[in-house]
Amino acid sequence: MTKVSPSLESSTVPHLTDESDAAPTPTETPGLAQPLGAGVITALVGFTSSFAVVLSGLTAVGASPAQAASGLLALCVTQAVGMMLLSYRYRMPITLAWSTPGAALLVGTGAVAGGWSAAIGAFVITGVLVVITGVWQRLGRLIAAIPMETAQAMLAGVLLPMCLAPVHAVRTSPAVVVPVLLVWLVLQRVAQRWAVIAAFVTAAVGAGISIAVEHKTLDLTAMAPSVDITLPQWNWQAMIGIAVPLYVVTMASQNIPGTAVMTSFAYRVPWRAALTVTGLGTIVGAPAGGHAINLAAISATLSAAPAAHPDPKKRWIAAFTAGATYLLLALGSAALVTVIATAPExxxxxxxxxxLLATMAAALSSALGSRKHRVSSVITFLVSASGIAFFGIGGAFWALLAGLALRGLLADHSADS
Incomplete structure (x- = not known):
């Protein structure tokens, strides 16, 4: 499986067109079972491996359990419709995903002035910025010009508190958490791709046992899928503290690497169309609680690789199937949130x-790769991880500013190893 670090791939927006440069069709091709199966696996892996991050992020910025469930549903639906449209229109396995690093950013940001409605407004602005990036190439080049080390140091700092959560949880809920960690460790050794999914299944079983033993009751009425619409509120703290970092992280850690993954399989993503669809999807899903959708990066390989189908021209079926599967998964979002709300702390x-451990490892590796900029990267990381806020603006924004300023200040006084 091709691996791409969630980082900026170049200093300019990738040269992308609306046509595929896929390899010739092999003389022998299997039926539809292979791409259909690959699509289902793509959706299941994408959903189960990171939905917990999304729920944590939405809750951190003020969402109630019902609003968080609505946000998860909105993300599933908007990315499903988007990838079905793009894959069918361009006959390419273009897969979409929610912004997992963006959700982690929300955890570090926490509640902002104006609460949940202000966060909704920031989500809308993020979508607008993504659409503008697809239309106006200069903005895309500006984002791509942000130094890789600085962007990844900011991301690593955002991820740190969440990656420490399992350690703290051992003390609060050892009976459930310890088995989860053991299963994850074993799968890291024998089947790394499935480690997080196995951990989720173990957590679900542990939570179910805990609920049964403690005779807790589930709110069955809350398990029905529903959409909770919130009108956006506009304030400058949320715009700067959420919208700007969320846009930067989504572009730098998802959209640009996502195009690189597709290029590695000889596909040239329709850049303008992809950003227009994901940007509009983010805008539409925001009032229901969706924070951002984007091109899939690492998980894109499940639909774009030869394992999905030997014929590159038929792998789009896998992406289309992944979209259809996400529509089914959306129906279970409220039930999932209800069960989790009753699970042990x-x-x-x-x-x-x-x-998020693998993402954080990749981010730290990229951030500290150059000795010349290591000091500025470390400061960026620390400011981001601190969660410090000034004027109601979270640490991620200040970390980005500090990193860029120090990078320029110290550039003439350092040398590469």
Whole structure:
């Protein structure tokens, strides 16, 4: 499986067109079972490996359980419709995902002035910025010009508190969390791709046992899928503290690497169309609680690789199927949130932290790769991880400013190793 670090791939927006440069069709091709199966696996892996991060992020910025469930449903639906449209229109396995690093950013940001409605407004602005990026190439080049080390240091700092959550959860809920960690460790050795999914299944079983033993009751009426619409509120703290960092993280850690993954399989993503669809999807889903959708990066390989189908021209079926599967998964979002709300303390945080460990490792590796900029990267990381806020603006924004300023200030006084 091709691996791409969630980082900026170049200093300019990738050269992308609306046509595929896929390889010739092999003389022998299997039926539809292979791409259909690959699509289902793509959706299941994408959903189960990071939904906990999404719920944690939405809750952190003020969402109630019902609003968080609505946000998860909105993300599933908007990315499903988007990938079905793009894959069918361009006959490419273009897969979409929610912004997992963006959700982690929300955890570090926490509540902002104006609460949940202000966060909704920031989500809308993020979508607008993504659409503008697809239309106006200069903005895309500006984002791509943000130094990789600085962007990844900011991301690593955002992820740190969540990656520490499993450690803290061992103390609060050892009976559930310890088995989850053991299963995850074993799968890291024998089947790394399935480690987070196995951890989620173990957590679900542990939570179910805990609910039964403690005779807790589930609110069955809350398990029905529903959409909770919130009118956006506009304030500058949320715009700067949520919208700007969320846009930067989504572009730098998802959209640009996502195009690189597709290029590695000889597909050239329709850049303008992809950003227009994901940006509009973010705008439409925001009032229901969806924070951001984007091009899938690492998980895109499940639909774009030869394992999905030997014929590159038929792998779009896998992406289309993944979209259809996400529509079905959306129906279970409220039930999932209801069960998690009754689970022992730390269960959700443990699964979310384990899901982000690989992303954090890649971010730290990229951030500290250059000795010349290591000091500025470390400061960026620390400011981001601190969660410090000034004027109602979260640490991620200040970390980005500090990193860029120090990078320029110290550039002439350092040398590469």
């Amino acid at each position: 730390g269960t959700l945080e443990t699964v979310a932290g384990l899901a």
